[in-house]
Amino acid sequence: MLELNNLHVSVDGTEILKGIDLEINPGEVHAIMGPNGSGKSTLASVLAGREEYEITEGDITYSGADLTELDAETRAREGIFLAFQYPVEIPGVSNTYFLRSALNAIRDHRGETPLDAMDFLSLVKEKAKLVKLDEKLLKRPVNEGFSGGEKKRNEIFHMAVLEPKLAILDETDSGLDIDALKIVSEGVNALRDGERSFVVITHYQRLLNYIVPDFVHVLKDGKIVRSGGRELALQLEDQGYDWLETEPATVGA
Amino acid sequence: MSQTATTAETFIDGLDAGIGSIEGESEAILALRLEASRSFAATGVPTPKQEEWRFTNLKALAATPHDLGGPATADISPWRLTDSHRLVFVNGRFADTLSQIGELPEGVTIGSLATALSAENERAVFALGKGVDLESHPFAALNTANFVDGAFIHLNRGAVVEKPIHLLFVSVGGDGPIWSAPRNVISADPTAQATIVEHYVGTGGETLTVPVTEFQLAPGANIKHVRLQEEGRETRHIALQTSRQGRDSRLESVALNVGAALSRTNIDAELGAPGAHASLDGLYLVEDAQHTDTQIKVRHAAPHCTSHELYKGILDGKSRAVFNGRIVVDPGAQKTDAIQSNRNLLLSAGALVNSNPQLEILADDVRCTHGSTVGRLDEEAIFYLRSRGIARSTAESLLTYAFAAEIVQEIPVAEIRERMERHLVERLPQGELAREAF
Numbered sequence: 001m002l003e004l005n006n007l008h009v010s011v012d013g014t015e016i017l018k019g020i021d022l023e024i025n026p027g028e029v030h031a032i033m034g035p036n037g038s039g040k041s042t043l044a045s046v047l048a049g050r051e052e053y054e055i056t057e058g059d060i061t062y063s064g065a066d067l068t069e070l071d072a073e074t075r076a077r078e079g080i081f082l083a084f085q086y087p088v089e090i091p092g093v094s095n096t097y098f099l100r101s102a103l104n105a106i107r108d109h110r111g112e113t114p115l116d117a118m119d120f121l122s123l124v125k126e127k128a129k130l131v132k133l134d135e136k137l138l139k140r141p142v143n144e145g146f147s148g149g150e151k152k153r154n155e156i157f158h159m160a161v162l163e164p165k166l167a168i169l170d171e172t173d174s175g176l177d178i179d180a181l182k183i184v185s186e187g188v189n190a191l192r193d194g195e196r197s198f199v200v201i202t203h204y205q206r207l208l209n210y211i212v213p214d215f216v217h218v219l220k221d222g223k224i225v226r227s228g229g230r231e232l233a234l235q236l237e238d239q240g241y242d243w244l245e246t247e248p249a250t251v252g253a
Numbered sequence: 254m255s256q257t258a259t260t261a262e263t264f265i266d267g268l269d270a271g272i273g274s275i276e277g278e279s280e281a282i283l284a285l286r287l288e289a290s291r292s293f294a295a296t297g298v299p300t301p302k303q304e305e306w307r308f309t310n311l312k313a314l315a316a317t318p319h320d321l322g323g324p325a326t327a328d329i330s331p332w333r334l335t336d337s338h339r340l341v342f343v344n345g346r347f348a349d350t351l352s353q354i355g356e357l358p359e360g361v362t363i364g365s366l367a368t369a370l371s372a373e374n375e376r377a378v379f380a381l382g383k384g385v386d387l388e389s390h391p392f393a394a395l396n397t398a399n400f401v402d403g404a405f406i407h408l409n410r411g412a413v414v415e416k417p418i419h420l421l422f423v424s425v426g427g428d429g430p431i432w433s434a435p436r437n438v439i440s441a442d443p444t445a446q447a448t449i450v451e452h453y454v455g456t457g458g459e460t461l462t463v464p465v466t467e468f469q470l471a472p473g474a475n476i477k478h479v480r481l482q483e484e485g486r487e488t489r490h491i492a493l494q495t496s497r498q499g500r501d502s503r504l505e506s507v508a509l510n511v512g513a514a515l516s517r518t519n520i521d522a523e524l525g526a527p528g529a530h531a532s533l534d535g536l537y538l539v540e541d542a543q544h545t546d547t548q549i550k551v552r553h554a555a556p557h558c559t560s561h562e563l564y565k566g567i568l569d570g571k572s573r574a575v576f577n578g579r580i581v582v583d584p585g586a587q588k589t590d591a592i593q594s595n596r597n598l599l600l601s602a603g604a605l606v607n608s609n610p611q612l613e614i615l616a617d618d619v620r621c622t623h624g625s626t627v628g629r630l631d632e633e634a635i636f637y638l639r640s641r642g643i644a645r646s647t648a649e650s651l652l653t654y655a656f657a658a659e660i661v662q663e664i665p666v667a668e669i670r671e672r673m674e675r676h677l678v679e680r681l682p683q684g685e686l687a688r689e690a691f
């Protein structure tokens with residue numbers, strides 16, 4: 001589904017990702033962990049199509065095609081979803097309207113007819129329930145005046161409505177209390193269907209108790225320095241990231 | 254026509270105008286006209302050397318002779334509101350046949366100012382020119398010396414007008430440049446209420462509109478006002494609005510500048526008695542080489558008054574906006590609560606804004622805030638929308654529309670709100686989609 005091959009990424013002339021190899025198959029959940037500033041969000045943004053990041057070397061293949069050829073909106077329509085580490089407030093545009101235009105843009109891309117208002121509304125209500133999102137937040141402008149936890153939940157709510165093929169969650173767990181964390185995890189788990197793939201970026205292994213990954217990768221200074229199974233996350237929890245410095249990276253996942 | 258007017262017919266050599274008079278108008282009015290004429294002769298057409306005109310250059314205007322517009326007719330169907338008390342002025346002259354005042358509630362006068370002045374209507378004579386500082390506003394002096402007509406609205410104590418009062422001013426261009434000087438006097442007695450639409454449009458041609466609108470609100474009066482300037486692109490529009498407010502009165506005014514090659518709107522608002530509130534908001538929407546200039550002075554002359562100003566601007570092409578906002582708090586005007594904010598959105602690299610909010614506070618127990626911003630669309634927000642599948646052009650239109658919506662939604666008359674929405678839709682690549690979001 002997604003393949004990164006020796007991916008190097010720079011921003012304003014500074015190299016941030018320094019040769020990433022990663023393969024994600026349908027239905028897999030990959031966790032990416034790593035210290036602050038190691039490049040996790042950069043990786044997520046590059047996959048979502050943020051333009052200020054320059055790919056200087058390597059390539060990204062998504063569903064057999066060169067992903068870098070597609071602009072951000074086309075990637076979204078092709079099934080890539082990024083849950084932002086810092087969701088953006090969109091003053092004046094209601095959450096529901098926003099989501100409806102997004103969903104209809106995606107449906108249109110797939111050659112489907114737009115959902116009518118009634119069908120859309122019942123879909124939205126069902127999905128809002130899934131992440132226990134207060135219905136009041138549907139009418140409010142996107143993320144405006146939402147609490148930190150509400151913003152994160154809203155991201156998962158968007159994901160549930162848009163039903164992507166590949167969902168990238170960038171530190172969706174940070175700032176969530178344990179109850180919110182469970183709700184978000186349940187939302188994600190409900191969408192695991194053996195086809196949909198996930199990249200779960202997190203700082204803490206705590207989340208991985210709820211969203212159980214197939215693979216864990218450690219990103220450090222722009223490189224994947226270690227890949228392993230779920231137990232790697234536990235080891236990181238115990239020992240931190242420093243010990244990885246000297247050990248060679250394990251290839252493949 | 255209900256009045257006969259004689260006036261200096263030409264606007265000789267640039268803006269050197271004569272003195273008009275309305276048959277039957279009082280000596281006092283004539284004296285005022287003479288004073289105004291002398292004042293204009295002394296100041297002349299302002300130049301960028303004057304601080305208030307630093308960014309708005311009238312050299313081309315001063316070099317263009319304009320004739321005072323004569324009687325004309327126009328098809329007003331594009332601008333009619335379905336249900337209003339309507340007064341129409343073509344080139345500053347009352348158009349009886351196009352107007353439809355309709356049935357008025359008790360104690361309400363709506364009509365031609367010239368008619369009121371020739372009948373020596375005391376209220377009209379008394380109110381005229383009271384709030385106008387001729388020296389600071391040369392074009393208001395020009396208007397005072399030359400006006401032929403305009404609207405006169407008087408609301409008796411407690412009168413309530415339910416339907417909007419639609420004052421429609423149509424500039425009808427001729428063979429050469431023409432100008433007009435509508436003069437409007439609006440006075441509300443205690444606790445009276447009305448919604449007034451002051452609407453400037455044009456049928457094309459090179460024209461100059463120099464309106465002056467004066468509001469007087471007695472204690473407890475409540476006036477909602479929307480000023481929509483959507484004149485043709487060959488028009489220059491140089492306006493003054495003044496308001497003087499009594500105790501606990503409320504003026505809620507929204508100024509919308511969309512049309513004209515050059516528009517300049519001066520607003521002088523005075524809160525003269527405790528508890529008065531003025532909200533003076535606005536939106537300018539300019540593109541190409543349009544130039545729009547807003548100068549607001551809010552004077553808190555009494556304690557416990559509140560004022561609110563939110564001006565937003567959307568600029569495209571090589572357009573330019575000037576915003577100069579001044580809040581003046583007199584000594585003794587304690588507990589003043591004044592907010593002023595000017596926010597500008599640039600859609601192109603060639604657009605330019607000069608924004609200058611100022612405070613002059615001579616009392617010590619007040620709350621005054623002011624600020625201005627000039628920026629582009631938030632790229633983070635655009636990326637967020639795109640990352641959910643929304644096309645860039647739609648994202649940009651949505652965000653621009655949302656920026657304007659805060660003001661548009663305030664417009665108290667639905668049909669004017671819709672007109673403004675249509676202007677936005679026309680200016681935005683995906684405007685239609687954006688409109689559906691609101």
Ligand SMILES: Nc1ncnc2c1ncn2[C@@H]1O[C@H](COP(=O)(O)OP(=O)(O)O)[C@@H](O)[C@H]1O
Pocket residue numbers: 011012016034035036037038039040041042043052
């Ligand atoms: N737009 C940018 N401009 C400049 N530096 C950036 C930009 N985005 C990220 N960086 C830098 O790249 C490094 C990795 O950042 P990031 O991907 O946000 O890390 P993480 O998400 O792992 O904390 C940091 O040193 C950060 O300062």
Ligand SMILES: [Mg+2]
Pocket residue numbers: 040041042085170171
């Ligand atoms: Mg990050």
